Each structure stands twice: as structure tokens, then as C-alpha cells.
Amino acid sequence: MRDVNRTIDAVWRLEAPRIIAGLARLVNDVGLAEELAQDALVAALEQWPDQGVPDNPGAWLMSVAKRRGIDRIRREQTFARKVEEIGQALEAETEMPEPDEIADDLLRLVFTACHPVLSRPARIALTLRMLGGLGTDEIARAFLVPEATVAQRIVRAKKTLSASGVPFEAPQGPERAARLDSVLEVVYLIFNEGYVATAGSDWLRVDLCQEALRLGRLLAGIAPREPEVHGLVALMEIQASRTRARIGADGAPIPLPEQDRARWDRLLIARGFAALLRAQELGAPSGPYVLQAAIAACHAQAATAEETDWEQIAGLYELLVRVAPSPVVQVNRAFALGMAFGPRRGLDVLDALADEPSMANYHLLPSVRGDLLARLGDRADAAREFARAARLTRNDAERAVLEKRASELS
Amino acid sequence: MRFLMMTVDDGTPQGPVDDELQARMGAFIAEMSRSGALLATGGLDPRATHIVAKDGKAEIVDGPFSESKEFVAGFALVETRSEEEAIELCRGFWAIVGSGRGTIQRVYGPDGD
Numbered sequence: 001m002r003d004v005n006r007t008i009d010a011v012w013r014l015e016a017p018r019i020i021a022g023l024a025r026l027v028n029d030v031g032l033a034e035e036l037a038q039d040a041l042v043a044a045l046e047q048w049p050d051q052g053v054p055d056n057p058g059a060w061l062m063s064v065a066k067r068r069g070i071d072r073i074r075r076e077q078t079f080a081r082k083v084e085e086i087g088q089a090l091e092a093e094t095e096m097p098e099p100d101e102i103a104d105d106l107l108r109l110v111f112t113a114c115h116p117v118l119s120r121p122a123r124i125a126l127t128l129r130m131l132g133g134l135g136t137d138e139i140a141r142a143f144l145v146p147e148a149t150v151a152q153r154i155v156r157a158k159k160t161l162s163a164s165g166v167p168f169e170a171p172q173g174p175e176r177a178a179r180l181d182s183v184l185e186v187v188y189l190i191f192n193e194g195y196v197a198t199a200g201s202d203w204l205r206v207d208l209c210q211e212a213l214r215l216g217r218l219l220a221g222i223a224p225r226e227p228e229v230h231g232l233v234a235l236m237e238i239q240a241s242r243t244r245a246r247i248g249a250d251g252a253p254i255p256l257p258e259q260d261r262a263r264w265d266r267l268l269i270a271r272g273f274a275a276l277l278r279a280q281e282l283g284a285p286s287g288p289y290v291l292q293a294a295i296a297a298c299h300a301q302a303a304t305a306e307e308t309d310w311e312q313i314a315g316l317y318e319l320l321v322r323v324a325p326s327p328v329v330q331v332n333r334a335f336a337l338g339m340a341f342g343p344r345r346g347l348d349v350l351d352a353l354a355d356e357p358s359m360a361n362y363h364l365l366p367s368v369r370g371d372l373l374a375r376l377g378d379r380a381d382a383a384r385e386f387a388r389a390a391r392l393t394r395n396d397a398e399r400a401v402l403e404k405r406a407s408e409l410s
Numbered sequence: 411m412r413f414l415m416m417t418v419d420d421g422t423p424q425g426p427v428d429d430e431l432q433a434r435m436g437a438f439i440a441e442m443s444r445s446g447a448l449l450a451t452g453g454l455d456p457r458a459t460h461i462v463a464k465d466g467k468a469e470i471v472d473g474p475f476s477e478s479k480e481f482v483a484g485f486a487l488v489e490t491r492s493e494e495e496a497i498e499l500c501r502g503f504w505a506i507v508g509s510g511r512g513t514i515q516r517v518y519g520p521d522g523d
Contacts, residue, residue, distance in 0.1 A: 006494045007494050013495060014498055055505070056505075214445075214446040216446070
């Protein structure tokens with residue numbers, strides 16, 4: 001006999017997003033929808049251990065949540081009219097919605113959870129809570145913050161959405177692109193939080209990559225006409241394919257050229273390529289995620305580091321720097337140019353960045369400069385740059401790698 | 411975590427696969443893909459070539475194409491957060507198919523993760 005609480009937990013994680021999304025459409029309030037869904041979860045925890053898990057647990061949870069909604073509305077007669085409308089909506093819909101309706105509801109939910117009236121940490125917490133079915137304790141552990149902070153963040157976020165009168169809808173027209181950017185940013189922030197977690201970290205942190213990937217795949221299913229959604233999925237699939245290869249047995253990060261490519265996950269690479277192809281087939285000019293995915297795909301395609309098509313990568317960085325100009329992209333572009341056309345070309349790009357204030361404490365700049373100088377044969381200057389990069393990085397494992405390179409050259 | 415779900419065909423007569431069942435199965439697979447859980451799925455040819463290796467030498471011992479009494483008829487590779495989630499997905503599958511037998515096994519990577 002399996003632990004029924006673990007089954008309830010699994011059902012909840014699978015069903016919560018749809019239930020919250022469906023309720024939010026009926027009551028036009030994400031916060032209220034989430035509370036009703038939680039009420040249903042409590043009812044399941046009370047009843048299922050004795051009565052067994054129902055045949056269709058999702059429908060069970062949904063109908064209990066709706067009943068709780070109606071009860072609650074009857075008790076709160078003060079908001080008479082609004083309440084009556086909601087009550088009718090809850091009572092009217094008895095069937096489970098069709099798959100397309102569920103997809104629309106989920107899209108509305110993700111757009112609402114990532115609404116720009118909320119702070120970034122609040123968007124992340126709400127998204128994980130409502131689309132990932134994660135508890136506040138899990139979110140807190142994954143992001144290394146106290147549980148009370150996350151709980152408060154979620155309560156405030158729900159109040160803000162309600163007070164700002166944010167409608168439960170997927171924006172159309174000119175607003176859509178900016179709002180979609182926010183959704184993609186949230187998903188990629190979650191992915192990166194997991195990606196920077198080291199081998200010894202709490203597995204919940206590392207699992208954030210998996211969660212972000214799941215969210216991205218879900219998004220691609222419910223917004224299939226958006227090339228950047230497929231671009232982000234492709235980028236995450238390909239990055240995740242290197243998980244096993246990118247950390248050494250000692251916990252130190254292994255740079256891409258030195259990774260054992262046999263340990264890259266071919267299934268994820270294939271999925272990444274398929275997602276990239278879907279993005280490109282939509283025919284729009286490539287956005288930042290599609291371009292980054294294309295760069296990742298170039299690396300994935302090379303059987304050995306020496307076979308990397310640096311000219312193509314440098315070309316993609318030229319496009320990326322135009323659609324998403326940032327000093328960080330410039331540093332990566334400099335590295336690619338150096339690999340494709342010789343270190344001089346890369347150093348020229350870095351020299352132009354020297355006065356950029358945001359670059360003053362960015363460890364990757366001296367690290368790439370050190371690499372390019374070493375390839376020019378300028379060992380003393382290269383060692384100095386690596387030592388500088390080592391002082392700037394906040395990651396212990398990375399610092400050790402940089403210090404080693406500095407001492408090898410001096 | 412990855413799990414491989416397999417359905418076993420042991421010769422028990424199955425009901426006819428009508429349009430309705432096919433439509434429901436199509437919708438189920440679409441939903442599993444959409445939720446990000448389904449990584450790969452397929453049906454297997456009952457005709458199998460059996461191979462046995464001894465001291466590094468592989469030999470075909472049966473077939474090509476022998477029909478076994480019992481064989482894996484279909485598979486789905488899923489990615490979930492727990493075994494319980496995989497089991498719940500499996501329940502959804504059997505709710506559509508009706509009767510039969512299957513297995514769920516955890517899939518480990520080359521390094522055992």
C-alpha cells in the first residue's frame with residue numbers, strides 16, 4: 001500500500017495549475033482561486049486516506065473547490081452583486097472544461113502570475129506556487145530564503161493583483177509582447193537559479209532547472225505561435241543536456257570545451273533542436289532566446305570542442321548584440337570572435353567595453369581577456385587578468401579554476 | 411526523474427480500437443506532451459529478433475522476427491517529480507484503455523541519476 005499522502009501530493013502537483021486556472025476564470029480573482037483550491041486540497045487530505053483516492057481526482061478537487069467557493073460567497077453577502085455573478089458562474093459550470101479551454105485558462109494564469117505590477121521575486125514565487133504546485137516551504141528552500149518571506153511575498157502579491165484590478169486574461173495586441181517577455185524572464189530566472197546551484201546543494205535547488213523546463217514545455221504547448229517561447233525551451237533543453245558533464249567530481253565547474261561530450265543528454269539535445277526548429281518555422285525574425293538557443297545548438301552539434309563552428313557562433317552573436325545589446329553579450333561575442341578570427345579581434349571588442357561602468361566588477365571580462373591574451377602568447381598580462389577575475393568572482397569553485405590558470409601562466 | 415512505462419500484450423483479447431478511443435488517446439497524449447511530462451512514446455512491433463551475447467560475441471538465437479507469447483506492446487518515457495506522479499499519469503492512461511497490464515520503471519542515466 002502506497003503512502004496516500006504522497007499520492008495526494010502528486011495529484012496536487014499535477015492538477016493544481018488547471019484547477020486554480022479554471023477557478024480564476026470563474027471568480028476572476030487569482031488569489032481567491034488559489035485559496036479555494038487549497039481548501040479542496042485540505043478536504044482531500046482529510047478524506048482520501050479513509051475513502052481512497054477517487055477515480056478522477058482532478059474533477060473531485062475541482063468540484064470541492066467550487067462548492068467551497070459557493071459556500072464562501074453565501075457567507076459573504078456584503079458584496080451582494082459581484083458575489084451573485086460569481087456564484088452563478090460557479091454553479092453554472094458543472095463539466096470539466098475542454099482541453100483547449102484549459103490551455104487558455106493556464107495561459108491567463110501564467111500571464112497574471114508574471115504581471116509587471118509584481119516584483120520579480122513575487123512573480124517567481126507565484127508562478128512556482130500556482131503553475132508548479134510547489135509549497136511555500138519548497139520555494140523558500142530552493143531560493144535560500146526564510147519560509148515566512150515567501151509566504152508574505154505570496155500574500156502581498158495576491159493583494160496587489162486584486163487591488164490593481166488586474167484582469168484574469170492573456171493580453172493581446174501591443175501589450176502582449178512585453179508581457180510575454182516578463183513570463184519568459186521568470187521561467188529563465190527559475191532555470192538559472194537551479195543552474196548555478198552546485199553539486200552539493202539541496203536537491204530542491206537543482207530541481208529548479210527541471211521545474212523551469214517543465215514550465216517552458218507547458219508554455220510551448222499553450223502558446224505554440226510564439227517563437228520566443230520555443231526559443232527559450234530550446235535554450236533550456238540544450239543547457240540542461242550538459243548537467244551531468246558540467247560539474248567535476250570535485251564540484252568544480254568544467255568549462256564547455258573541456259566537458260566530456262559523451263555525458264551530454266542526447267534526448268534533451270534532440271528535444272532542444274526540435275524546439276528550435278519550431279521557433280524558426282514560425283518565420284519571425286529571431287529574438288534573443290532563439291538566438292541564444294541557436295548558439296547553444298552550435299555547441300551541441302560539435303562532436304569535439306575543436307570542431308565547434310566559431311564563425312557561425314560569432315555571426316549569431318552579431319545578431320544577438322543587435323536585438324539584446326548588453327555588455328555581457330559583448331564579452332561573449334568577443335570570445336567567439338577571438339575563437340573564429342584570432343585573439344586580436346576579440347581583444348578589440350573588449351577594449352571598447354573597458355569604460356563600461358557595469359563591467360568594472362564583472363569577472364567574465366578579465367577572464368575572457370586573459371584567455372585571449374594567453375592565446376596571443378602574452379603570458380604575464382594573461383596571468384594578471386586571470387588573477388583579477390579570480391578576485392571578482394563570488395563562486396568559490398570558479399575562483400579556484402581562475403587562480404589555477406593564473407598560476408600556470410606566471 | 412524519468413520513468414519508462416510499458417504496456418504488456420499477453421495475448422488477452424482486447425476490445426476493438428474504435429474512433430472514440432483513438433480520439434481520447436490522442437487527446438491524452440497531446441495533454442501529456444503539453445504538460446511537459448511526456449518525452450517519447452511509441453508502439454512496438456510484436457516481431458522481435460532475440461540476441462544472446464557470450465564473451466563479447468553477439469548471436470541471433472531466435473528469429474529474426476519471432477512472436478513471443480508476451481511482449482512489450484508500447485512504451486512512454488516520462489519525466490516527473492516523483493514516482494507517484496508517474497503512477498498518476500499511468501492511471502490516466504488505463505482509464506482510457508480499460509484493461510491490460512503494464513509496468514513502470516525508473517530510468518537511470520549513465521551515472522545512475
